[in-house]
Amino acid sequence: MTKAQHRPRVGIVGTGGIAHAHAEALKLAGAELVVAVDIDPRRATEFAEKVGVAQTAPTLAAAAETELDLVAVCTPPSSHAPLALEAMALGMDVVLEKPPALSLRQLRELQEAELATGRRVSCIFQHRFGTGARKLADLQESGVLGSPLTGFCNTLWFRDQAYFDVPWRGQWDVEGGGPTMGHGIHQFDLLLHLWGPWQEVTAFAGKLARRTETEDVSTAIVRFESGALTTVINSVISPRETSQLRFDYEHATVELEHLYGYDDSNWRFTPAPGQEHLAAAWTDGPASTPSGHSAQYARIIEAVSTGTVPPVTLADAWPTMELAAATYASAITGETVRRGDITEGNPFFDRADGRLEPWKLEKSPA
Structure with a gap:
């Protein structure tokens, strides 16, 4: 010091x-x-x-x-x-x-x-703080990658029934939601950190394989203010566990696959035809700092x-929390939700399930 x-x-x-x-x-x-x-x-x-x-x-x-x-x-x-x-x-x-x-x-x-x-x-x-994320943010800001276009953000994890049998897990009033709020949030936080303001989301969610109050999987289509489109899957019922992000720009594809944390070896950079010179820009830079606490x-x-x-x-975290809330709101109401829709007076402002008791009448998985 x-x-x-x-x-x-x-x-x-x-x-x-x-x-x-x-x-x-x-x-x-x-x-x-x-x-x-x-x-x-x-x-x-x-x-x-x-x-x-x-x-x-x-x-x-x-x-x-x-x-x-x-x-x-x-x-x-x-x-x-x-x-x-x-x-x-x-x-x-x-x-x-x-x-x-x-x-x-x-x-x-x-x-x-x-x-x-x-x-x-x-x-x-x-995940915002590993070398790969910082390098991608710098390249994106420089403009050499071109506009963001499409990609995906998948948190495909596995939690067995015993995990949810812990009294405080899988409850709206204790965890705030299922894998959308408690697991995939790290991945789509990195997505939003890199690609900026999201504009609207259409989502589905379900309780497919676990006895729990909340969802055990959700899938969303997200449109960004830039026009880019991505899909986001948040799952705790996927036997082959992985965390995947793919960013397709005009001039390159950048991919990240890891599980609970990454280093430089988890990234893959693919220039578009005619843009092979960009490969050097990706390999240049400081020594690897892994993501993590x-x-x-x-x-x-x-x-x-x-x-x-x-x-x-808290202001930095707001868009991430707002996308989580909007994913639940869209999945539960069946409507597309725009950024800024969930404000005072909206039931999803106070609680992720809007107190609408989603899936209550569904038969619990065996």
């Missing part, structure tokens, strides 16, 4: 599986891990011993007494927004795991709390230590 910087003091709230990824990334980024917060003292102690945190606390209020700069919220989704509101009121910045909120209303409330408290919220969308936390901790705005802001 330089003289203008200080080493941020960080607490981790919730000590389940994803908290370990946050702890490792925070340590690599140079943060000081001060306290682990969990309502289960035994679990908090076991986590603290494993990752090297000196203190534990049962509540955020108790953790705040250790003079934290930042808390990373790693709890089930329904508590993300309430804990972030509490942390900001206690004077701390916040990092939120996905999804940052269960609804656009909650996201708006978080934005209002930022303004009221002067604190900041960062949302974990770590570490890549994003390096930027977050740098920003917190210097008093600048950390990525990804």
Whole structure:
């Protein structure tokens, strides 16, 4: 750290599986891990011993007494927004795991709390920060690839019935949705990060193979303001697991296939006929930085230590959350939904299923 910087003091709230990824990334980024917060003292102690945190606390209020700069919220989704509101009121910045909120209303409330408290919220969308994504963004901005045209964005994962039998999973009021909200959101966040504002979406969703309140698969057609068209599949019933993105531009096709994170080896660049010189532009550049929590936390901790705005802001996350809400709205109502349609008074502004109980009358899969 330089003289203008200080080493941020960080607490981790919730000590389940994803908290370990946050702890490792925070340590690599140079943060000081001060306290682990969990309502289960035994679990908090076991986590603290494993990752090297000196203190534990049962509540955020108790953790705040250790003079934290930042808390990373790693709890089930329904508590993300309430804990972030509490942390900001206690004077701390916040990092939120996905999804940052269960609804656009909650996201708006978080934005209002930022303004009221002067604190900041960062949302974990770590695929934005790998070298490949940054390189593609730079090439796209330079104009050498031409206009975006078409492609696809597939999250094809597999979760068995036992996964959904965990009490808080697959429930609208706890997870905010199924694979559209909780799994595919990372992939289509990267899609939106690269291709800019989406314009409208037509979607279908269903409960095809799992006993769960929510969908287990959704499929959408998305039109962007640029005119580009893509399909987006979000599935947790696909035996061969993969995450795929394809970007077709006028002068090249760029493809990414990985599972839960990528490095440069997961990308493929194919110039259009007559554009073979572009291959060199793709291979040039800095050494590979894989996507992942570490890549994003390096930027977050740098920003917190210097008093600048950390990525990804709530405003940055809004288009992604809005597309998730619109996908549900289109699938449930059977109508095409345009960006900006889901506002105050729209049932999907408050809850992803619009409280319309989709698929309630369908026979549950065996």
